Each structure stands twice: as structure tokens, then as C-alpha cells.
Amino acid sequence: MAKDKGSPPLNDTALITLNVFDNRPFVPQFNRSEISISVPENTGVGYLIYAISVLEASGALIDYSV
Numbered sequence: 001m002a003k004d005k006g007s008p009p010l011n012d013t014a015l016i017t018l019n020v021f022d023n024r025p026f027v028p029q030f031n032r033s034e035i036s037i038s039v040p041e042n043t044g045v046g047y048l049i050y051a052i053s054v055l056e057a058s059g060a061l062i063d064y065s066v
Helices: none
Strands: 049-053 061-065
Touching: none
Parallel strands: none
Antiparallel strands: 049 061
16 A cells, blocks of 8 residues: 555555566575565665565576566
């Protein structure tokens, strides 16, 4: 849910689905299927919102960021 600091405060919620497709022979396994993130109202363009690293079955580390 997004909520501003106005009076009265306005709020909203957004559900974002990210589908990760990988053509490597070893598919990365994420330890959680859902992640909840709060983003401040004044977040600028190009700001890193979330980053995660996962291991694929071969042991290679893969980094993803939004």
C-alpha cells in the first residue's frame, strides 16, 4: 500500500509480478515466492528498490535487481 503524508493521507496499493526467464541449463531457485517491499513516496528515478542474489543448481551466483 502506498500512503502519502497529506491531510487526509491518500493511499494506494500495487501488485507487481516479475517473471524471471532464464535460458541457462540450471534454473535458479528462489527461497521465497513473494516479497513485500515499501518504497518511499519521494523515491527518485533510477533508485535501486530491491536486489536479491540466488544460487543456481550448478553453484553459480546470480544477481537480480529492480
